[in-house]
Amino acid sequence: MKYAIVPVTPFEQNCSILWCEATMKGAVVDPGGDLPRILRVVEEKGVTLEKILATHGHLDHVGGVKPLADRLGLPVEGPHRDDDFWIQGMPQQCQMFGFPPTPTFVPDRWLVDGDTVTVGNETLDVLHCPGHTPGHVVFVHAPSKLAVVGDVLFAGSIGRTDFPKGNHGDLIRAIKTKLFPLGDDVAFIPGHGPMSTIGEERLYNPFLND
Numbered sequence: 001m002k003y004a005i006v007p008v009t010p011f012e013q014n015c016s017i018l019w020c021e022a023t024m025k026g027a028v029v030d031p032g033g034d035l036p037r038i039l040r041v042v043e044e045k046g047v048t049l050e051k052i053l054a055t056h057g058h059l060d061h062v063g064g065v066k067p068l069a070d071r072l073g074l075p076v077e078g079p080h081r082d083d084d085f086w087i088q089g090m091p092q093q094c095q096m097f098g099f100p101p102t103p104t105f106v107p108d109r110w111l112v113d114g115d116t117v118t119v120g121n122e123t124l125d126v127l128h129c130p131g132h133t134p135g136h137v138v139f140v141h142a143p144s145k146l147a148v149v150g151d152v153l154f155a156g157s158i159g160r161t162d163f164p165k166g167n168h169g170d171l172i173r174a175i176k177t178k179l180f181p182l183g184d185d186v187a188f189i190p191g192h193g194p195m196s197t198i199g200e201e202r203l204y205n206p207f208l209n210d
Helices: 035-045 065-072 081-088 090-097 168-182 198-204
Strands: 002-008 013-019 025-029 048-053 116-119 122-128 137-141 146-150 187-190
Touching: 002 035, 013 035, 013 187, 025 035, 025 116, 035 065, 048 065, 048 116, 081 090, 122 168, 137 168, 146 168, 168 198
Parallel strands: 025 048, 146 187
Antiparallel strands: 002 013, 013 025, 116 122, 122 137, 137 146
């Protein structure tokens, strides 16, 4: 599994492009906006997109989902159904954060813990990791020791839990019971900022050292 990270929106959200080396088929994870920038990288890498994956329903992660899906005829997989209220509330999110209006959408497939999604010949495991939002999911490619964690975990920090239906206890529990067991050598792409490893955060993240 190969990947490219494309920061998008004024929030510098890490949109990820994942692709299978054997088939060059790929997926865009969390296309929050700036679609020309995303599609330019897709073209540069020679990737043929086959789907959109979403970690959670916040605007900076899914603001470009509907326009991209409509433009390229792509199915949308994720997040968990518990984030539907965020997706359907995107007009209010746009007003709140000063973003241009963006349409809501209904995923072609809601995801639950234990599901898998395919990208070309590769398979990603789905982990439901609530706390930042109730329906947040994480995508893990075990053979590459790579995870796309959205806003669950960051280098030196964790996701905010002061949004509606956020829960700090749930977030910490998800990190420790779902992400830590992946192994210290697993690298992750967070929703914002630089990549890190599970081991680095397990040892040094101040929010996880209680």
